[in-house]
Amino acid sequence: MNGTAILRALINNKQHCRLLLSFSTSPLLSHFSYNIIDIGTCIATLQSCAHTTNLSKGKELHTYMLKSGFLASPQAITSLINMYSKCTLINHALKVFNFPTHHDKNVFAYNAIIAGFVANGFSKHGFGLYRQMRHMGIVPDKYTFPCVIRACGDDVEDFEAKKIHGLLYKFGLDLDVFVGSALVNTYLKFGLVVEAHEVFDELPVRDVVLWNSMINGYAQIGKFEEALEVFQRMVENGVVPCRYAVTGVLSIFSMVEDFHNGRAVHGFVIKMGYDSGVVVLNVLIDMYGKCKCASDALNVFDVMDEKDIFSWNSIISVHERCGDHYGTLRLFDRMLGNRVQPDLVTVTAVLPACTHLAALMHGREIHGYMIVNGLGKDENSSFDDVQLNNALMDMYAKCGNMRDARVVFDHMREKDVASWNIMITGYGMHGYGDEALDTLSQMCQAQMIPNEVSFVGLLSACSHAGMVKDGLEFLAQMESKYGVSPSIEHYTCVIDMLCRAGKLVEAYDLVLAMPFKADPVGWRALLAACRLHKDTDLAEIAASKVIELEPGHCGNYVLMSNVYGVAGRYEEVSKMRHTMKQQNVKKRPGCSWIELMTGVHVFITGDRTHPQTDYIYAGLNSLAAVLHEHEYVPLI
DNA sequence: CTAGGGTTAG
Numbered sequence: 083m084n085g086t087a088i089l090r091a092l093i094n095n096k097q098h099c100r101l102l103l104s105f106s107t108s109p110l111l112s113h114f115s116y117n118i119i120d121i122g123t124c125i126a127t128l129q130s131c132a133h134t135t136n137l138s139k140g141k142e143l144h145t146y147m148l149k150s151g152f153l154a155s156p157q158a159i160t161s162l163i164n165m166y167s168k169c170t171l172i173n174h175a176l177k178v179f180n181f182p183t184h185h186d187k188n189v190f191a192y193n194a195i196i197a198g199f200v201a202n203g204f205s206k207h208g209f210g211l212y213r214q215m216r217h218m219g220i221v222p223d224k225y226t227f228p229c230v231i232r233a234c235g236d237d238v239e240d241f242e243a244k245k246i247h248g249l250l251y252k253f254g255l256d257l258d259v260f261v262g263s264a265l266v267n268t269y270l271k272f273g274l275v276v277e278a279h280e281v282f283d284e285l286p287v288r289d290v291v292l293w294n295s296m297i298n299g300y301a302q303i304g305k306f307e308e309a310l311e312v313f314q315r316m317v318e319n320g321v322v323p324c325r326y327a328v329t330g331v332l333s334i335f336s337m338v339e340d341f342h343n344g345r346a347v348h349g350f351v352i353k354m355g356y357d358s359g360v361v362v363l364n365v366l367i368d369m370y371g372k373c374k375c376a377s378d379a380l381n382v383f384d385v386m387d388e389k390d391i392f393s394w395n396s397i398i399s400v401h402e403r404c405g406d407h408y409g410t411l412r413l414f415d416r417m418l419g420n421r422v423q424p425d426l427v428t429v430t431a432v433l434p435a436c437t438h439l440a441a442l443m444h445g446r447e448i449h450g451y452m453i454v455n456g457l458g459k460d461e462n463s464s465f466d467d468v469q470l471n472n473a474l475m476d477m478y479a480k481c482g483n484m485r486d487a488r489v490v491f492d493h494m495r496e497k498d499v500a501s502w503n504i505m506i507t508g509y510g511m512h513g514y515g516d517e518a519l520d521t522l523s524q525m526c527q528a529q530m531i532p533n534e535v536s537f538v539g540l541l542s543a544c545s546h547a548g549m550v551k552d553g554l555e556f557l558a559q560m561e562s563k564y565g566v567s568p569s570i571e572h573y574t575c576v577i578d579m580l581c582r583a584g585k586l587v588e589a590y591d592l593v594l595a596m597p598f599k600a601d602p603v604g605w606r607a608l609l610a611a612c613r614l615h616k617d618t619d620l621a622e623i624a625a626s627k628v629i630e631l632e633p634g635h636c637g638n639y640v641l642m643s644n645v646y647g648v649a650g651r652y653e654e655v656s657k658m659r660h661t662m663k664q665q666n667v668k669k670r671p672g673c674s675w676i677e678l679m680t681g682v683h684v685f686i687t688g689d690r691t692h693p694q695t696d697y698i699y700a701g702l703n704s705l706a707a708v709l710h711e712h713e714y715v716p717l718i
Numbered sequence: 719c720t721a722g723g724g725t726t727a728g
Contacts, residue, residue: 125719160719193720225721232722263722294723329724365725395726402727427727434728469728500728 121152128161132168140165144178154183160190167198187218193225200229205236224255228264235268243268244277259287263295270299275308290316290324298330306338325356332365336372344369345378364392371400376409394422399431410435411444426457426470433473442481449474466493472500479508484517497528503535510543518543519552532564538571545579553579570598577604581611586620602631606638613645621645636662636669 124147131140144162152158159178166175179187179195192215199208212230215222222230227250234243247265250256262285269278282288282296293316300309313331317323323331328351335344348366356362363386370379383389383397394417401409414432417424424432429448436445452458458470471494478487487508494501502525509518522540525532532540537560544553557576561567573596580589589608593600605628612621625642632638643658662669672687683692692698 129719155719157719162719164720188719190720195720197721223720228721258722260722265722267722289722291723298723324723326724333725361725363725368726392726399727425727430727432727473728 119146121147121150121155121158124152125157125161128158128165132161132165135169137169137171140169153178153181156184156186156188156191159184160194163191163194163198167194167201170202172198172202172204187215187220189215189220189223189226192220193223193229196226196233197229200233200236203236205233209233209237209242222253224258224261227255227258227261231261231264231268235271241272247277247281257284257286259285259289259292263292266292266295267299270296270303273303275305288319288321290321290327293321294327294330297327297334301330301334301337306334309334322354323350325359325362328354328356328362329365332362332369336365336369339373341370341373341375344373348382360386360388360390360393364390364396367393367396367400371396371403374404376400376404376406389420389422391422391425391428395425395427395431398428402431402435405438407435407438411439411441423455424451424457426467429457430467430470430473433470433477437473437477437480440481442477442483445474445477445481466495468494468496468498468501472498472504475501476504476508479504479511482512484508484512484514497530499530499533499536502528502530502532503539506536506543507539510539510546513546515543515547515549515552518547519549532566534566534569534571537564537566537568538575541572541575541579545575545582548583550579550583550585570601573598574601574604574607578607581607584611584615586611586615586617590620590623600627602628602635602638605631606641609638609641609645613641613648616645616648618645618649618651633665634667636667639667640669 124143128140128143130136131143140162144165147153147158147162153162159181162178163175166172166178175195175198178184179191184191192211196208196211196215199205199211208229212222212226212233215226227246231243231246234241234246243265247256250258250261255261262281265281266278269275269281278296278299282292285292293312296312297309297316300306300312310331313323313327316327328347332344332347335341335347344366347369351357351362351366363382366382367379370376370382379397379400383393386393394413398410398413398417401407401413410432414424414428414435417428429452433445433448436442436448452470452474458467458474471490475487475490478484478490487505491497491501491505502521505521506518506525509515509521518540522532522536525536537556540556541553544550544556553576557568557572560572573592577589577592577600580586580592586608589611593604593608605624609621609624609628612618612624621642622645625638625645628635628638629642639658639662643655646652646654646658673684675684685692
């Protein structure tokens with residue numbers, strides 16, 4: 083056996099890593115004896131470089147082949163193009179393709195360069211090279227069309243898939259399963275169900291990949307039932323689902339939140355031994371998470387012996403989605419402890435946990451990590467990651483640090499509606515009414531169109547800042563001037579605003595006049611305002627409504643009994659207490675907590691058990707004195 | 719020498 087034969091044997095057995103190892107260590111094939119490496123060996127080794135994306139070795143071979151005059155060989159050229167394409171260096175691939183000695187460009191070279199462009203996201207260029215190839219009179223083959231058809235799916239402007247489909251009969255490729263899969267994918271991507279089915283039904287041989295194309299294609303356009311029907315048909319036809327098929331159905335079950343079927347697939351995964359692969363387990367974690375079963379997801383995660391960045395990001399997002407913010411932070415900590423580098427996805431999942439816990443210090447640490455590691459700066463497009471920066475802004479805004487939120491906002495080169503809304507909402511939340519209004523007009527100046535969320539933020543800003551006139555004006559004009567029709571949420575903001583301003587009659591009039599039935603939030607705002615302004619009659623109306631809508635909500639009863647208490651109607655107070663007992667509504671004591679360096683400190687209403695209680699109350703009293711000095715009257 | 723299907727955040 084000579085060197086080339088050994089390498090060929092390794093390639094055929096897909097032992098690319100061993101091949102590259104033997105290439106550099108075997109005395110026969112070492113660097114000292116480069117001159118005895120023949121062209122076949124070079125091609126075989128390039129294939130391995132392509133598979134393992136070993137760019138440095140590939141480049142080394144390129145130099146050697148150039149020196150040895152191997153670039154006269156079309157086979158060598160094709161292998162080089164393929165190697166550079168797989169290593170995502172498409173410009174290098176094109177340079178080889180256009181190399182001066184490469185005059186007789188054959189179908190192999192074209193197939194390789196077209197595939198390279200399409201796979202690297204330059205479908206238009208790929209399609210252009212296909213046209214060039216046809217123009218040169220080169221006959222496309224069964225390797226050409228899958229890529230070209232995939233390129234049609236990326237290029238929405240002029241949909242060529244049907245034309246290509248028609249051409250297939252001419253070349254006798256209409257029954258090729260590779261070509262057919264590509265057609266099914268592209269057709270379903272554009273919702274052309276009939277066309278996809280035509281292709282599928284005509285094909286004499288249906289392999290797993292073709293079935294998967296149908297299943298995933300349906301799933302992509304949201305036709306989950308159809309996708310699952312196809313899956314069932316596949317199984318009935320005796321096709322055993324491979325790992326890819328399993329990930330496909332699992333992602334469907336996670337989207338429709340079908341826990342039972344998802345768990346059944348988990349069983350199948352174990353039965354088939356698919357639980358040895360990271361990807362299938364990652365999808366299982368995601369599925370359990372989407373079904374709100376964080377503990378099941380964690381069970382899968384904990385027994386994985388190999389965890390990749392997807393595993394960590396998935397398990398972290400699962401906890402955040404389930405509202406377990408501490409769990410999110412714990413897992414993030416565990417990730418760092420395992421020396422796994424968080425990426426942009428990790429950080430976008432962890433920041434909301436800091437936001438919900440108002441954990442400004444944690445959030446700030448993450449911001450620092452982002453700066454050090456260049457996260458959020460997209461080096462490919464020179465644009466920032468909008469979502470990540472939005473999450474960062476939101477964290478600062480919700481933690482009450484509008485200055486830093488503004489700094490992030492001002493540094494963003496690209497902003498979306500959410501970015502503006504976060505600023506408007508943040509300003510409103512902390513009583514900066516004028517700033518919220520200014521931000522809306524800046525938003526309009528920047529040609530950004532405000533949406534429903536913008537106006538919820540804006541109206542609540544008016545509410546918190548007591549800007550009644552502005553708030554009413556926005557409610558009246560938002561439809562005609564901004565094209566956003568007011569929803570129940572907007573009306574609730576305005577009711578809240580009028581209540582806070584003590585305009586109870588106006589608030590009640592709005593409740594009666596508005597085109598929606600008031601929700602519990604609106605009624606409760608009215609009830610609370612009635613307590614403050616001692617309007618027992620209106621309070622009774624509001625209370626009856628809110629208790630009718632939310633019979634199990636203890637706060638409603640407490641508010642009403644407080645109204646009676648203020649009015650001196652103590653027999654009504656005890657009646658209220660009685661109703662609560664009857665309805666089995668329990669008032670849970672108010673509880674709040676604060677996180678300091680030393681740990682979490684929890685306080686319950688009237689609680690004097692903290693070791694520093696005296697000190698805390700002294701602080702509270704001096705704060706109350708300052709408030710009194712500024713004639714601040716607490717509302718609710 | 720060249721080809722079709724896959725997972726994560728908001």
